[in-house]
Amino acid sequence: xxxxxxxxxxxxxxxxxxxxxxxxxxxxxxxxxxxxxxxxxxxxxxxxxxxxxxxxxxxxxxxxxxxxxxxxxxxxxxxxxxxxxxxxxxxxxxxxxxxxxxxxxxxxxxxxxxxxxxxxxxxxxxxxxxxxxxxxxxxxxxxxxxxxxxxxxxxxxxxxxxxxxxxxxxxxxxxxxxxxxxxxxxxxxxxxxxxxxxxxxxxxxxxxxxxxxxxxxxxxxxxxxxxxxxxxxxxxxxxxxxxxxxxxxxxxxxxxxxxxxxxxxxxxxxxxxxxxxxxxxxxxxxxxxxxxxxxxxxxxxxxxxxxxxxxxxxxxxxxxxxxxxxxxxxxxxxxxxxxxxxxxxxxxxxxxxxxxxxxxxxxxxxxxxxxxxxxx
Amino acid sequence: xxxxxxxxxxxxxxxxxxxxxxxxxxxxxxxxxxxxxxxxxxxxxxxxxxxxxxxxxxxxxxxxxxxxxxxxxxxxxxxxxxxxxxxxxxxxxxxxxxxxxxxxxxxxxxxxxxxxxxxxxxxxxxxxxxxxxxxxxxxxxxxxxxxxxxxxxxxxxxxxxxxxxxxxxxxxxxxxxxxxxxxxxxxxxxxxxxxxxxxxxxxxxxxxxxxxxxxxxxxxxxxxxxxxxxxxxxxxxxxxxxxxxxxxxxxxxxxxxxxxxxxxxxxxxxxxxxxxxxxxxxxxxxxxxxxxxxxxxxxxxxxxxxxxxxxxxxxxxxxxxxxxxxxxxxxxxxxxxxxxxxxxxxxxxxxxxxxxxxxxxxxxxxxxxxxxxxxxxxxxxxxxxxxxxxxxxxxx
Numbered sequence: 048x049x050x051x052x053x054x055x056x057x058x059x060x061x062x063x064x065x066x067x068x069x070x071x072x073x074x075x076x077x078x079x080x081x082x083x084x085x086x087x088x089x090x091x092x093x094x095x096x097x098x099x100x101x102x103x104x105x106x107x108x109x110x111x112x113x114x115x116x117x118x119x120x121x122x123x124x125x126x127x128x129x130x131x132x133x134x135x136x137x138x139x140x141x142x143x144x145x146x147x148x149x150x151x152x153x154x155x156x157x158x159x160x161x162x163x164x165x166x167x168x169x170x171x172x173x174x175x176x177x178x179x180x181x182x183x184x185x186x187x188x189x190x191x192x193x194x195x196x197x198x199x200x201x202x203x204x205x206x207x208x209x210x211x212x213x214x215x216x217x218x219x220x221x222x223x224x225x226x227x228x229x230x231x232x233x234x235x236x237x238x239x240x241x242x243x244x245x246x247x248x249x250x251x252x253x254x255x256x257x258x259x260x261x262x263x264x265x266x267x268x269x270x271x272x273x274x275x276x277x278x279x280x281x282x283x284x285x286x287x288x289x290x291x292x293x294x295x296x297x298x299x300x301x302x303x304x305x306x307x308x309x310x311x312x313x314x315x316x317x318x319x320x321x322x323x324x325x326x327x328x329x330x331x332x333x334x335x336x337x338x339x340x341x342x343x344x345x346x347x348x349x350x351x352x353x354x355x356x357x358x359x360x361x362x363x364x365x366x367x368x369x370x371x372x373x374x375x376x377x378x379x380x381x382x383x384x385x386x387x388x389x390x391x392x393x394x395x396x397x398x399x400x401x402x403x404x405x406x407x408x409x410x411x412x413x414x415x416x417x418x419x420x421x422x423x
Numbered sequence: 424x425x426x427x428x429x430x431x432x433x434x435x436x437x438x439x440x441x442x443x444x445x446x447x448x449x450x451x452x453x454x455x456x457x458x459x460x461x462x463x464x465x466x467x468x469x470x471x472x473x474x475x476x477x478x479x480x481x482x483x484x485x486x487x488x489x490x491x492x493x494x495x496x497x498x499x500x501x502x503x504x505x506x507x508x509x510x511x512x513x514x515x516x517x518x519x520x521x522x523x524x525x526x527x528x529x530x531x532x533x534x535x536x537x538x539x540x541x542x543x544x545x546x547x548x549x550x551x552x553x554x555x556x557x558x559x560x561x562x563x564x565x566x567x568x569x570x571x572x573x574x575x576x577x578x579x580x581x582x583x584x585x586x587x588x589x590x591x592x593x594x595x596x597x598x599x600x601x602x603x604x605x606x607x608x609x610x611x612x613x614x615x616x617x618x619x620x621x622x623x624x625x626x627x628x629x630x631x632x633x634x635x636x637x638x639x640x641x642x643x644x645x646x647x648x649x650x651x652x653x654x655x656x657x658x659x660x661x662x663x664x665x666x667x668x669x670x671x672x673x674x675x676x677x678x679x680x681x682x683x684x685x686x687x688x689x690x691x692x693x694x695x696x697x698x699x700x701x702x703x704x705x706x707x708x709x710x711x712x713x714x715x716x717x718x719x720x721x722x723x724x725x726x727x728x729x730x731x732x733x734x735x736x737x738x739x740x741x742x743x744x745x746x747x748x749x750x751x752x753x754x755x756x757x758x759x760x761x762x763x764x765x766x767x768x769x770x771x772x773x774x775x776x777x778x779x780x781x782x783x784x785x786x787x788x789x790x791x792x793x794x795x796x797x798x799x800x801x802x803x804x805x806x807x808x809x810x811x812x813x814x815x816x817x818x819x
Contacts, residue, residue: 084709085725123499124704310728313711322706327500329701331693332460332724332737333710334685341718347709348461348725349694361709 055187056167056248057096057104058158059089060151060174061115067296070416071396076108078175079115080300081379081397083307083316084347084362087118088294090325091178091316093134096171097125098321099183102132103165107154109139124324135161151266155251156259162248170251172266174242178292178303180318181243186285190245193222195283197271198245201238202287215240215267217284224282227275229268238284240267241291290315301394301414304360304377308343330363338369354384362397371401375411379419393417429508429542431564431621432479433472434532437465437491437552438525443673445818446802447773451490454482454552456677457756457774459684459693460724461740462702463494464671467557468550469501469510470700475560477548479508481538483531485524488514500703513538527642533631544624549644551618555680556668557691557698563662564621570598573626573657574649577619577664589615590645592661600659603650614661617668620644626657667691674818678771678798681737681754685720707741715746731761739774748778753785756803769796769815773803784813791815 061078071080078089089106096104104127108115116136121128137158139148148154151172162170169190171183181200190198201217217238218226233239244266246254254270263269274280290312292303306312317323330349335341340355349364354371362380367373371384376393384390388401392409396419401407405423409415417423437454447456454465465482472480480503484491491512498510513535515524525531532539532549539547546567548560558577567575578592591610593602604610630648634640640647653659667690669680683689693700707726712718718733726741731748741758744750748761754771761767762780770785778784784807785799797816801807805819813819 124706307708308711310711313708317708323708324706327704329699329704331700332722332739335718335721335723335733337719339718341712341716342714344712345709346712346723 051184051187053100053102054167055099055101055169055171055183055245056162056165057093057101058155058162058170058172059092059096059104059106060154060172060242061089061106061108061112062110063151063154063174064176064295068294068300069297070418071297071300071394072111074111074419075114076110076112077294078106079112079118080294081362082178082294082300083304084345084360086323086325087115088178089115089118089175090323091180092173092175093119093122093125093127094323095179095181095183095321096173097127097324099187101171101183102127102129103167104132104134105137105158105161105165106134107137107158109148109154112136112138118326120326124327126324137161148264150264150269152255152258152270153264155255155266159252159255162252168248170246170248172244172246176294177241177243178294178316179241179287179290180316180321180323181287181289182321186243186245189222189285190283193281193283195223195281196246196250197280198283198285199224199238199271200241200243200245200285200287202241202291203235203237204233204239204291204293206232206234215271217282219284219286222284222286224275224284227272227282229272238286241287241293245285292316297394297414297416298412301377301411305358305375307345307360308358313345328363336369339367376414390415396421399423427507427543429479429544431477431546431548432481432508432539432542432544433468433477433548433550433560434535434539435465435468435480435482435550435552436528436531436618437482437484438486438528438531444677445674446800446805447674447677447771448487449802450487451803452484452486452488453672454484455491455494456671457739458555458671458677459681459700460722460737462700464555465491465494465552466501466700466702467555468552469503470698471556471558471560472548472550473501473503473701474698475558475562475564477560478503478505479542479544480510481535482510482512482552483514483525483535484512485515488512494703496703501701508542511538527647528644529631529634529640529648530642532627533635533642536628536631539624539628547622547624547627549618549620549622553672554617554668554670555691556617556664556666557695557700558619558664558666558668559698560619560621563619563664566662567621567660570660571658572621572660573623574652574659575621575662576600576649576659577617578614578661579617579664579668580613581615583610583613586610586613586615592616594661598660598662600653600661603645603653605645614663616645617664618645620649626652674771674798674800678754678769682735682752684737685722685735705740713746716744731763752787770799770801770813772801773805775804776801777806779807779809779811781810782807782812783810786815788815 062076216228294300333350336353339352347363354367356373366383370387374391381398385403387404389406393415503510591604671677710727713730723738724740730746731744739757745763747763756774764781767784800818
C-alpha cells in the first residue's frame with residue numbers, strides 16, 4: 048500500500064564482506080564493486096529500496112568509501128534526492144570505543160543517532176553483496192502480519208560448497224523459523240538467509256545498545272542465533288522465489304556476472320517494472336565495427352568493438368581493437384585491449400591497458416585479475 | 424521584480440510542428456524526436472548551452488508538448504535543475520487581456536518578455552530546436568562583445584549550389600552585415616544563417632515590441648525583426664562557425680544525419696568527454712548480443728536484445744531484433760521490436776513500433792527504380808502485420 052514503506056528506514060552495510068573479494072575490493076567498498084557492465088553492487092539494494100518508496104537510507108561504511116560516495120552523488124538517479132527523505136553516509140565514529148567495527152551490531156551502534164532522528168517504525172537491514180529484484184513492500188507486509196520480532200529474507204539454493212562465508216541456514220514451518228544454523232551445510236529443504244532483515248526500530252535500538260555494551264558485535268551469531276536459541280524472539284522468514292545472485296567470493300562473483308547472459312536471469316533481475324538504477328555517465332551508444340564478432344555478451348554504452356568478444360560482460364567505454372579476443376571475461380569501465388591482445392577467464396578492473404599481442408588465460412574457478420589502472 | 428542579473432540566457436524555439444517528419448511527429452514535437460541511438464534532437468542545443476556555461480534556458484513550444492515536457496522534467500539530466508535559472512518549458516498561456524498561440528518566432532519570444540526580464544540578462548541567445556551540431560556559444564558571445572554588436576548571427580559556409588535553400592548573409596570585410604538574401608536564386612555569398620542569434624536584450628526587447636505593434640508583420644525573426652534592425656543601422660555581425668551542422672527537419676535529412684554518425688568521412692564526433700551530449704536515461708541494462716547475431720558497422724544503445732543481423736544501422740535504447748531478422752541501413756528508434764524473418768532496409772522505424780514476422784520494410788536503392796526509391800517510415804507505436812510489405816518511400 049502507498050505510504051506503508053514510508054514507515055521503514057533502510058540501512059545498507061557497504062563493506063562487511065570486503066575481504067572475500069580480495070584484490071577487487073582493495074581500493075573500494077564491496078558495495079561499489081562494478082557488476083553487470085554498468086552497475087555497482089549497491090545499485091541493486093538501493094534501487095529495490097527506492098522502488099519500494101523507502102526514502103530514508105543510511106549507508107554504513109568503514110573505509111575506502113570515496114568511490115561509493117562518488118558513485119551515489121546526490122542519489123538523483125535513484126530519485127532519492129528528496130526533501131522528505133535522505134541518503135546518509137555513516138562512517139565509523141573515530142572517538143567511540145572502537146575506530147573500525149568488527150560486525151554489523153557494532154556498526155549499527157554508529158547508526159543509533161541516525162535511526163533515532165529518522166521517523167519510521169521499522170528498519171530494513173541489508174548487505175550489498177546479494178543481488179536480486181525484490182519488493183520490500185511485500186516483505187514489510189509479511190513482517191507486520193507475522194507479529195515476529197524479526198523477519199529474515201531467505202531463498203532456497205541448490206547445495207554447493209560454502210567456503211568460509213557466514214550464511215544463515217534456516218529450517219522453517221509456515222513462515223516460522225524452527226532452527227537456525229550458521230555456516231552449515233544445507234539441502235533444498237533449507238532456506239538460506241539473504242542478509243536482509245526487517246526489525247522494529249525500537250527493538251533494534253535496544254538490542255544494539257544491550258549487545259554492544261556487553262562486547263558483542265556480530266548480528267547473526269551474537270544476536271539472532273543466541274536470542275532465538277534462548278527462546279527470546281520469534282523469527283519470521285520471508286521466502287523469496289526469484290533469482291538471487293550471491294557474491295561470496297571471486298568465483299561466485301565471476302559466475303554471477305556470467306549468469307546475466309541467461310535471458311531469464313537478466314529479465315528477472317532487470318525487471319522493467321522495478322528498474323535497477325545506476326549513476327548516469329552520458330556515454331555514447333556503442334560502436335560495432337564491420338569486422339567485430341560479438342557472441343553472447345552484455346555490452347554497455349560507449350564501447351568500440353573491432354575485435355572478437357564471446358561470453359563476456361563489457362562495461363562502459365571499453366575499447367577492443369582489431370584482432371583482440373576476449374572470451375569468458377569481465378571487462379570493467381574504460382579498459383583498452385590493444386590489437387591482438389587475447390584474454391580468457393579474466394576479470395579486468397577499470398582503466399587497464401592490455402598491450403598489443405599480450406595473452407592472459409585464467410580458469411573459471413580462478414580467473415586472472417588485473418587491478419585498476421594496470422598497464423601490461 | 425529585479426533579481427540578480429544573468430549575463431546571458433537562451434531561448435530555444437521548439438515550436439515547430441515538424442510536419443515534414445510526418446508520422447514521426449504525429450504526437451510529439453519535433454525537438455523530442457529520437458536521434459543518434461539514445462538522444463533526442465533537443466539534447467544537442469541543450470547540451471551546447473550547458474557546455475557553454477549557459478544555465479538558464481526557456482523552451483518555447485506549443486505542439487504536443489506532453490512528451491517534450493516530461494522529457495525535460497526538472498532538467499536534471501542536463502544539469503539544468505537550478506534554483507535560480509535552469510530549464511523551463513514555456514507554452515503559450517492565457518493572459519488577462521488576450522490569449523493566443525505563438526504567431527511566429529518573434530512573437531513567441533515577445534510573449535515571454537516577462538520570463539526573460541525575470542533574469543534581467545544583458546544578452547539573449549536565440550536557438551532553434553531542429554539541428555544536430557556541437558557549438559560553444561560562449562565563443563560566439565565573446566565575439567558579440569568584442570564587436571559591441573546589437574545582434575550577432577551565426578553563419579556557416581554552404582556549397583554555392585545549395586544557397587537557394589538558406590537565408591544568406593552578406594557581410595563587409597569586418598564581419599558586419601549589410602544584406603540578407605532569403606533563399607536567393609543567385610546568392611552573393613555562401614554564408615548561410617544557422618538560425619542562432621545573440622542580441623543585446625534591451626535592443627531585442629525594443630524591436631520585439633515594435634514588431635508586435637505592426638499589424639502587417641508576420642512576427643518572424645528572419646522576415647521581420649532582423650531586417651528591421653538592419654534598416655535602422657544597428658550593429659549586426661556574422662559569426663563564422665565551422666563544423667558539423669545538419670538540419671533534421673525532413674525524413675531524408677533525419678535518416679542521413681543518423682547515418683553520418685557511423686560515416687567515418689563525416690567529421691562529427693559524439694564521443695568527447697570534454698563536450699558530452701547529455702540525455703535523459705531510462706535505467707536499462709547493457710545490451711545483450713546473442714550468439715545468433717551479426718552486428719557490423721553500427722551503433723547500438725543500451726537495453727537492446729540483438730539476436731538477428733544488423734548492418735550499417737543505428738539501434739536505439741531498448742530495441743529487440745529477433746533471431747533471423749535483418750536490419751540494414753536503417754534507424755530503429757527506442758523500444759521498437761523487429762520479429763524473426765523481417766527485413767528492414769533503408770527505413771526509419773518509429774518508437775515502440777512492432778514489425779511482425781517476415782514483414783518487409785523498404786528496399787536497397789540498387790534493387791529499385793531510382794525515382795520510386797526513398798526512405799520508408801513506420802510511425803510511432805505502429806504495428807506492421809506478418810508478411811506485410813512496406814514499399815520504399817512509403818510512410819505508414
